[in-house]
Amino acid sequence: MTDISTSAAETHVTDAHKFIAIDGPAGSGKSSVSKAVARTLGFGYLDTGSAYRALAWHVLDQGADTDDPETVRAAASAFPLTLGLDPDERTVLVGDVDVTEAIRDPRVSGAVSGVARVPEVRAQVNEMFRRLVAESSYPAVVVEGRDITTVVAPDAPVRILLTAAPEVRAARRAGELAGENAAAVAAALHKRDASDSAVVDFLNAAEGVEVVDSTELDFPQTIDAVLTVIERIQGAHRG
Numbered sequence: 017m018t019d020i021s022t023s024a025a026e027t028h029v030t031d032a033h034k035f036i037a038i039d040g041p042a043g044s045g046k047s048s049v050s051k052a053v054a055r056t057l058g059f060g061y062l063d064t065g066s067a068y069r070a071l072a073w074h075v076l077d078q079g080a081d082t083d084d085p086e087t088v089r090a091a092a093s094a095f096p097l098t099l100g101l102d103p104d105e106r107t108v109l110v111g112d113v114d115v116t117e118a119i120r121d122p123r124v125s126g127a128v129s130g131v132a133r134v135p136e137v138r139a140q141v142n143e144m145f146r147r148l149v150a151e152s153s154y155p156a157v158v159v160e161g162r163d164i165t166t167v168v169a170p171d172a173p174v175r176i177l178l179t180a181a182p183e184v185r186a187a188r189r190a191g192e193l194a195g196e197n198a199a200a201v202a203a204a205l206h207k208r209d210a211s212d213s214a215v216v217d218f219l220n221a222a223e224g225v226e227v228v229d230s231t232e233l234d235f236p237q238t239i240d241a242v243l244t245v246i247e248r249i250q251g252a253h254r255g
């Protein structure tokens with residue numbers, strides 16, 4: 017059980033070499049590509065967005081307002097989250113409740129930016145992410161989100177920004193949410209990116225971060241492109 021309420025203040029990464037850091041906007045392929053890369057390399061996989069989504073779910077479940085920072089801070093101080101690193105076991109629990117499916121609901125997607133903009137919450141979850149990676153028995157963990165290359169693990173040897181054109185990202189997300197109106201899905205995705213990018217910049221690569229643009233790549237090609245970057249950097253470190 018990983019309870020983010022027990023986290024201390026933010027500290028520096030001590031196990032930066034264990035991070036494969038991947039950032040990018042919604043629908044760029046971070047989750048699916050990171051998961052496949054982790055499986056291929058025998059690494060762990062950490063979907064940091066699921067922690068923010070689970071906290072948003074937790075606030076909504078209490079009937080509370082995700083746009084009120086005080087409410088969000090209070091919810092985060094008692095937030096029994098269970099999140100694992102196995103790319104083949106993606107169950108997310110809040111207490112005893114399995115929220116794996118519920119946190120993908122458009123209602124949660126629409127509320128999550130409010131939760132994610134509270135600085136104390138970011139510091140708390142970032143410490144949890146670093147602790148999960150440091151304590152894991154995996155040789156490395158593919159960690160994906162918005163601020164992994166810049167805030168959570170800026171010293172990681174492999175740092176990648178995974179991008180794709182906005183209309184391509186919107187079409188991919190709409191394809192996943194069968195039954196939802198494609199134009200509404202696209203509008204919600206762009207609105208969330210705009211809110212999120214006011215908090216951390218994941219649309220421009222920070223210095224030393226490699227860009228993989230998947231606009232013109234299919235899924236297997238995108239996995240290959242990311243694996244190529246990892247192998248090149250790890251090869252250079254070995255050599």
Ligand SMILES: Nc1ncnc2c1ncn2[C@@H]1O[C@H](COP(=O)(O)OP(=O)(O)O)[C@@H](O)[C@H]1O
Pocket residue numbers: 040041042043044045046047048049188189192230233234235236238
């Ligand atoms: N290069 C690609 N080409 C086509 N579809 C892709 C590609 N990368 C990811 N996808 C698909 O797009 C959708 C969104 O990807 P996802 O990994 O959930 O993105 P993110 O985690 O960045 O929001 C998924 O259905 C995924 O299978």
Ligand SMILES: Nc1ccn([C@@H]2O[C@H](COP(=O)(O)OP(=O)(O)O)[C@@H](O)[C@H]2O)c(=O)n1
Pocket residue numbers: 041042043044046047064065066068069128129132160161162163164208212
């Ligand atoms: N490192 C991260 C990861 C996610 N997030 C927040 O969590 C939300 C959900 O992230 P996600 O990765 O599940 O979103 P998708 O890209 O999968 O749509 C984002 O919209 C951000 O508000 C964040 O602020 N920082």
